[in-house]
Amino acid sequence: MNHDFFHRLSDAARAAIDLAEELEIDDKGEGDHYDPVTQADRGAERAMRAIIERAFPDDGIWGEEFGWSREGAARHWSIDPIDGTRAFVCGLPSWAVLVGVIEKGQHVAGMIDLPDLDERLVALDGETLLNGEQVRVSDCASLAEARISTTDPALFNDAQHEGWQRLYAAARLKRYGLDAMAFARVATGGLDLACDTGLKPHDYDAIVAVVRGAGGHVGNWSGGDDLSGGDVIATSSYALYEQAIEAIRG
Known part of the structure; x- marks a missing residue:
């Protein structure tokens, strides 16, 4: 696992989302609240799952749209193909592609990809990079x-x-x-x-x-x-x- 691998996941998700030309929206909220999902969500998750499956066949994958593969594996990938689908269907730029890696209960890596802003945050080996450059939180303590x-x-x-x-x-x-x-x-x-x-x-x-x-x-x-x-x-x-x-x- 390296930064290039997360870039591959991001590129695949972005391409799948772009291919979903007709934005068919389903409601999976079961009547109590509106919870939209689109073909773009499903396509992005499929694309990322396929890449992870080929590269790390022993790892678990837990996706929001398609559930578990190899539940109980020592390491698993947590995928939200479009976080903020409400923003996505409204044409707002705050939606994100989220990928987390959990190993033995610890969050060891992650990606927040903001495609509409072309911002890709990748955390690996204890540091976070934005489009390849290290970032830090503010110095606010009050x-x-x-x-x-x-x-x-x-x-x-x-x-x-x-x-x-x-x-x-x-x-x-x-x-x-x-x-x-x-x-x-x-x-x-x-x-x-x-x-x-x-x-x-x-x-x-x-x-x-x-x-x-x-x-x-x-x-x-x-x-x-x-x-x-x-x-x-x-x-x-x-x-x-x-x-x-x-x-x-x-």
């Missing part, structure tokens, strides 16, 4: 000076919304609607904090490696590092993370 983001406060339950409102009141600048792009911006220093709830492993597996490889911190909304509940905060520093948790708790 919530009062922080630029923060969440995708949509309407997705929070009552307790989470109250916590977000306290974060909102304490921070300097707030932005919405960026999906995985917000976490990419933490890694590149444009934002200091990004948080969301209700995330699935496909949504955060790539983010963990990318943010940590840029020197940032990733944890949950309770002050720990177990992300299985889907509540995720990425920050430029552990000091900022601690202040965010204190604000959420009130």
Whole structure:
């Protein structure tokens, strides 16, 4: 596994998405919420799975659209072919191709690819590169000076919304609607904090490696590092993370 391999995955996903000329949209939300999926999602996942299968036939693959291959393998690839499909179908540039690599429970590598912006973030061997150049998080260590983001406060339950409102009141600048792009911006220093709830492993597996490889911190909304509940905060520093948790708790 090297940087070139992630570039191959990105190129294949981008090509498959470009080939999906007719944007047929299905709703997999089962009636309780709108959860769009397109032929572009499925095509991109198929293309990446095929490359991984050939290069690493013993590895597991867990894709959002087609599930598991070799579940239980010591190392597996977590794929979200289009994170932010709502943004994608609206013609917004914040959607991303996400790939995370998990080995023995540890996030060892990841990619956040932003095709519409031609930005490819790859985390490997403990460092994160943006189009081949190393990036670092900002030096922000104060919530009062922080630029923060969440995708949509309407997705929070009552307790989470109250916590977000306290974060909102304490921070300097707030932005919405960026999906995985917000976490990419933490890694590149444009934002200091990004948080969301209700995330699935496909949504955060790539983010963990990318943010940590840029020197940032990733944890949950309770002050720990177990992300299985889907509540995720990425920050430029552990000091900022601690202040965010204190604000959420009130």
